[in-house]
Amino acid sequence: MNSTKVQVLSEGIAIGNLRKLIFSVPNQSKLVPNQEKEKLQQAIEKSIKEIEELKTLDKENEEYLAMQVLLLSDPVLLEKTNREIENGVSAIEGITFVLGEYMNSLLDATSDYLKERVLDLSDIKARILSNLSGSHIEQFTKPCILFAEELHPSFLIQNRKKLLGVITKKGGYSSHSAILCRQFHIPYVLMNEDISESLVIIDSRKQQVIFNPNQQEIEHYTYLLEELSKETYFAVPHNNFQFLANVSENLEIKNVNQYGFDGIGLYRTEMIFMHNDRPLTLEEQCEIYSEAVEMMQNKKICFRTFDIGDDKQLPYLKVHQKGVENYIHNPILFKTQIEALLKANHYNTVQILFPMIYNVSEFELLKKWVLQIQKEIKNTSFVQFGIMLETKEALEQIETFTDVDFISIGTNDLVVDIYHIHRDVQTEAVNEYLKDLLLQLKRVVDFCKQHQITLSVCGELAAIDSALREFIKIGIQNFSVAPPAIKVLNHVYKEFF
Ligand code: PEP
Ligand code: MG
Numbered sequence: 001m002n003s004t005k006v007q008v009l010s011e012g013i014a015i016g017n018l019r020k021l022i023f024s025v026p027n028q029s030k031l032v033p034n035q036e037k038e039k040l041q042q043a044i045e046k047s048i049k050e051i052e053e054l055k056t057l058d059k060e061n062e063e064y065l066a067m068q069v070l071l072l073s074d075p076v077l078l079e080k081t082n083r084e085i086e087n088g089v090s091a092i093e094g095i096t097f098v099l100g101e102y103m104n105s106l107l108d109a110t111s112d113y114l115k116e117r118v119l120d121l122s123d124i125k126a127r128i129l130s131n132l133s134g135s136h137i138e139q140f141t142k143p144c145i146l147f148a149e150e151l152h153p154s155f156l157i158q159n160r161k162k163l164l165g166v167i168t169k170k171g172g173y174s175s176h177s178a179i180l181c182r183q184f185h186i187p188y189v190l191m192n193e194d195i196s197e198s199l200v201i202i203d204s205r206k207q208q209v210i211f212n213p214n215q216q217e218i219e220h221y222t223y224l225l226e227e228l229s230k231e232t233y234f235a236v237p238h239n240n241f242q243f244l245a246n247v248s249e250n251l252e253i254k255n256v257n258q259y260g261f262d263g264i265g266l267y268r269t270e271m272i273f274m275h276n277d278r279p280l281t282l283e284e285q286c287e288i289y290s291e292a293v294e295m296m297q298n299k300k301i302c303f304r305t306f307d308i309g310d311d312k313q314l315p316y317l318k319v320h321q322k323g324v325e326n327y328i329h330n331p332i333l334f335k336t337q338i339e340a341l342l343k344a345n346h347y348n349t350v351q352i353l354f355p356m357i358y359n360v361s362e363f364e365l366l367k368k369w370v371l372q373i374q375k376e377i378k379n380t381s382f383v384q385f386g387i388m389l390e391t392k393e394a395l396e397q398i399e400t401f402t403d404v405d406f407i408s409i410g411t412n413d414l415v416v417d418i419y420h421i422h423r424d425v426q427t428e429a430v431n432e433y434l435k436d437l438l439l440q441l442k443r444v445v446d447f448c449k450q451h452q453i454t455l456s457v458c459g460e461l462a463a464i465d466s467a468l469r470e471f472i473k474i475g476i477q478n479f480s481v482a483p484p485a486i487k488v489l490n491h492v493y494k495e496f497f
Contacts, residue, residue: 009178011204012187014165019144040091043131092316129278151177154274172424182482235260244480263300265480266458270306285340307355323356345381357387360400411459
């Protein structure tokens with residue numbers, strides 16, 4: 001017997017050499033201030049050394065570079081950042097904050113000379129950050145099938161182009177890694193056996209993994225793989241319904257357009273932050289969001305502000321409770337993201353979606369904050385504001401959210417919060433809670449109708465046909481799913497209309 005049964009988390013066929021990997025995810029709660037201070041000191045010293053070397057090669061800019069050394073050697077810079085670190089942030093977040101303050105005060109200056117010094121500071125910032133980062137994530141160099149205990153989203157994102165398929169021991173359908181694999185068309189299965197590194201085949205249709213396949217099997221699956229790559233989908237005509245896509249990076253938007261989606265219902269922006277282990281600059285974010293907006297043209301694109309926590313971690317971000325607490329404790333990251341989103345809103349198609357909202361005051365605070373930023377940067381674009389409905393508390397108080405433009409039901413977190421069912425097993429356990437969930441969501445449907453608030457479901461249940469049917473029956477008409485799940489929307493829609 002050279003095959004074993006597996007549980008499918010993302011469909012498809014893969015043929016490739018197996019690579020075993022053991023890795024751990026950086027844990028923000030384990031930040032040690034003294035280690036962070038040490039890292040900072042070393043990064044500053046390394047930056048000074050690099051600039052000194054540059055000075056000898058670049059005589060033309062000697063004076064400018066000497067000024068950078070002076071700035072970097074300033075003990076006040078070190079002191080201020082160390083104080084931030086003592087307050088519990090990482091070296092990266094601390095230096096970003098302190099240099100950000102310097103830059104803001106220069107921008108307020110009346111002299112043009114001082115204003116131009118902002119560029120010097122941003123140069124310095126980029127150098128220290130790159131010296132502070134040092135990639136902690138192993139990169140694959142050759143295409144392979146990964147075999148690991150579990151899969152972390154940041155690893156997947158950074159290696160996705162080399163991953164033909166994934167096999168892990170732990171995981172589940174609604175985990176972020178499984179969600180991403182479905183979005184990226186990477187076959188992903190769960191298997192509870194140990195295997196050695198060899199050629200393997202993943203076949204989701206037969207729910208199996210084949211080890212050391214023979215020549216005939218290799219030829220058969222190579223042919224199937226080729227046929228599968230030709231497969232394409234297109235949305236069936238759908239009146240009064242919105243077929244929306246969940247995405248995590250711009251590369252996926254090509255499929256979103258090709259498959260005929262009406263817009264993007266959930267752009268998980270935190271995933272684009274995972275390509276780097278330093279914060280993305282305003283310019284970098286502007287470029288990404290602008291490109292996404294341009295690709296979607298006049299269609300709506302709903303960007304969720306970064307939603308870090310649980311299985312989604314960033315090495316430089318001190319994680320508080322997901323949602324508003326994260327933004328209050330990382331104000332520069334939030335402000336930079338909002339500024340970039342507003343600047344990218346070329347066609348007034350951008351929607352801003354706040355995750356993990358517990359009560360209406362949190363929504364009001366964040367909306368007010370965004371409007372304040374908009375005023376500061378003199379941006380006049382039109383934006384709609386919405387919330388993810390994914391906490392029990394928000395659901396209980398749904399009638400207070402009269403001021404939102406739209407609500408997106410995040411079943412993945414909502415089911416955890418109400419029924420304490422882990423996201424990994426929510427699809428298998430759907431019959432245990434669906435009936436009760438529908439009763440509660442009917443109230444949301446009625447409330448949204450009454451106040452003309454657009455309502456959609458963007459959690460994984462929207463792509464599970466048995467749940468999707470029930471959502472349609474209680475009056476929900478907008479669904480946001482991973483692009484390949486257009487197949488599910490199509491066939492369930494056709495059953496009704
Ligand atoms: C959800 O919770 O249902 C959701 C869509 O958000 P995420 O899966 O990113 O937590
Ligand atoms: Mg969620």
